[in-house]
Amino acid sequence: MDAVQIHCPKCGKGLRLKDRSKLGRKGKCPACGHGFLLQAPPEEEEVSLELAGDEAPVGTGAQWVPDEPAASALQASESSAVAIDTDPGPGIALDVSDGGVERLKEIKRRNARRQRTTLILGVLALLVVGGAGYALIPYLEDQPAPIPKEAEPAAPVAENTEPADVAAPSGAITRASLRSNVELVEQFEPTDGEPIRLLMVPSGANVVIHLRPAEIWSDEVAFQELRASLTADVVAWLEETLRTVCRREPKQIEEALITMMLGAIGTEPEVSTVVRLVEEEKMSDLIEEFGGQRINEGATTRIYVRDGETRVIADARTFAIAPESAASEIEEWITTSNYNVPTGIFELLDQTDRQRLATVLFEIDDVKRHEQELFSAEALPAMQHVIDWFGDDVETVSWSLHFAENFHSELFLRPRTRGAQKIVSAPVLAKTVEQKLADLPHIMQDDVIGRMSPSSRGYLRIIGRFPAMLEAFQMATVTRMGPTFVRLTTALPPQAAPNLALGALFTWDESRRTDYTAAAPPVLVAQGNGGAKLPDSVAERLRTVIVDTEFSRTPLQEAVGYLADELKVKLIINGDALKLSGYTQNMPQTFKLGKVPAVRSFHEILKQYDGKGKEADRMVIVVDEQKKQIELTTKGVADKEGKMPFDTSPE
Structure with missing residues (x-):
């Protein structure tokens, strides 16, 4: 018997019915499971045009297009430096007489x-x-991560040999807590x-x-x-x-x-x-x-x-x-x-x-x-x-x-x-x-x-x-x-x-412009240091390296991170110490000093957090010359750990 092609009335999937004698019975679509009566498709009628409705087809997407592209509302600095070549490639000469219109269409499609x-x-x-x-x-390290909606604070871990991940006053969750309890990541x-x-x-x-x-x-x-x-x-x-x-x-x-x-x-x-x-x-x-x-x-x-x-x-x-x-x-x-x-x-x-x-x-x-x-x-x-x-x-x-x-x-x-x-x-x-x-x-x-x-x-x-x-x-x-x-x-x-x-x-x-076969150029040094070689000691870098300092509601961790990066030293933020004294790493920094020694920029930040008369809560930095790093912590925690705060006060 001749096969017949029918379609599911619900999902539209085409179904091939090999036996026409099954027409008139009830079938089930294998795609959506919909049950329906198997009927032969109606005789096809030739139509001149297929429209969704009786109304004349009209466009709905008309829009005014300017002769010149509109200027971007926001322009990034030096945006013209990165260019993308959108040219599809060189043109291809076509011999229309050889192969006819069909060959021309095929080449265009290709x-x-x-x-x-x-x-x-x-x-x-x-x-x-x-x-x-x-x-x-x-x-x-240990920067508070963004708080998910309706998130419950993590339960403290008892008898942990590592410093306890005490919740900050704002309820922040630290990176350390995410590492120790990966279920928090789902939040x-x-x-x-x-x-x-x-x-x-x-x-x-x-x-x-x-x-x-x-x-x-x-x-x-x-x-x-x-x-x-x-x-x-x-x-x-x-x-x-x-x-x-x-x-x-x-x-x-x-x-x-x-x-x-x-x-x-x-x-x-x-x-x-x-x-x-x-x-x-x-x-x-x-x-x-x-x-x-x-x-x-x-x-x-x-x-x-x-x-x-x-x-x-x-x-x-x-x-x-x-x-x-x-x-x-x-x-x-x-x-x-x-x-x-x-x-x-x-x-x-x-x-x-x-x-x-x-x-x-x-x-x-x-x-x-x-x-x-x-x-x-x-x-x-x-x-x-x-x-x-x-x-x-x-x-x-x-x-x-x-x-x-x-x-x-x-x-x-x-x-x-x-x-x-x-x-x-x-x-x-x-x-x-x-x-x-x-x-x-x-x-x-x-x-x-x-x-x-x-x-x-x-x-x-x-x-x-x-x-x-x-x-x-x-x-x-x-x-x-x-x-x-x-x-x-x-x-x-x-x-x-x-x-x-x-x-x-x-x-x-x-x-793309760098020749990696040539000898390596000298290592880049801090901005504003006149291109001179950086001092070996971190303390000397703090006093001599000039940095261009201007912050406008810049989070604390980004501000000190910028300064440490200019000095080419590693920065450690003791998140637990800051939280115990009521500080967060997102506290905004807004001041402009211009080009000054890095130590002055650190002092401008630290003087805002003097502990309000409580010496243990005063924010300080500790310099580790051996590890070439600066640690942001508090006076109380530094004393307990036997570390000497670095004096940033003006000489």
Whole structure:
């Protein structure tokens, strides 16, 4: 008997009924479980145009576009220094007479696909390179972490040989308490959304990117500052990327799911996109824009083929674009998440959250094999270092970033399960990654930044602090383990994130101009010290090194962190000592001294916290010449520990 194609009236999934004699009976959809009467589809009638309603199709997205781009509301310092090349490449001379119109269309489709691939991997590169800087802030040891909503204070631990983690008057939770009780980390989860699902996505995705552009491009001050810190050139490039791939302005896109299928080495990756809009659009407009040869007549979800693409209109807010080769299978994945992906991506997708601002998943080996096709010659060296940093023990990576009441970074690493000389467990991988994080600041300083010679003073100052930021990030990271993955979570205050995004971009941009084959230049010294060699002793540096001091509501830990960084010494903040005297590390510092010796800047800070007549509560600094470090503590705790406070009073 002839087979018949019917569709579920609830979910629209196409069902192939091999025996027509079963028509008239009740069946059940294997996708959604809906029971319905099996009926033959009505005879198809030829129609001239398919519209959602009887009204004439009219556009709803008209908008005024100025002849010149509007000036950015917020301009970061030296923003023009970082430039992104958005040129899709040299033009190709075409012989229209040879091969006809169809060959011309095929070449255009191939060029468009190549351009989309370059743009998408640019987003991936920015997430990996720029996102690292976005996460880094001057987060010193035992600094109070941001307080989650409705969080209960941690119970004190009895008979602990370490100093008790006494709650601060503000109820702050310290980094030490997070390390000793990782369950507290769950309280810092910024969102609780559903996992990312690969709906309307063809099989074989090796790279998955999920973004929430409307939130990132919102008018909230925090996001305006973040975009400004990325520089106008980078933001313009990102906007153009989203327009090209998603066919809409960033502010119109609630969610963008972008996947890449990496084929044979040397071939162009295939890009697919699923877009969910902030607001509904007229169905007639969507059909006019994405319609073509329909391949699933009668179904609720419309699937078309046109111009070398498979196009799906799920509803008035959701559409998808995939290669034409996906037309034969895309209907299977309308309501079912596509599970035909690498095992690592399939498993880590369950750990994702659609509410996070940005998420990227990828297979290490697949990206390595296709690095020549994925990255431009200019970006390739940096991306090779990023990928190589994960090492041979990591098979799959999932990284999410979120920016709300605090900054949240979460990195999932799945150990290699095949193709390696030695298969490691999650605990072994966790130790390896923690050691790599600890080594990263020194590698960055000695092998990367130590070889740079920035021509701009602004560049010099920001780039010179980048290793300290990496060390801060390492100290703020808590490691946990799942059955088949390692999970690294970082929760940080949001206020410094834009500045550090700028720092990451400046460091990456300067690395492109650095000749790493040449001899290393002299080590950078403190700003304002005339380029002279720093004194050996910390005490002498405090008295002789000139720093430019101007703070405006700068948190205490950032202010002293800046001074210590200018002196090129390690800073230790005794958080427990400060809390016992009623101090917090977020106390704002507002004063302007100009260019003065560092000791005077420290004195200006310390004199505000004199203990109000109680000598034990007076805030002091202690200098350790052997360790080349400065400790911020109180007079009472310093006396108990047998340490001598450093005299910062004017001579």
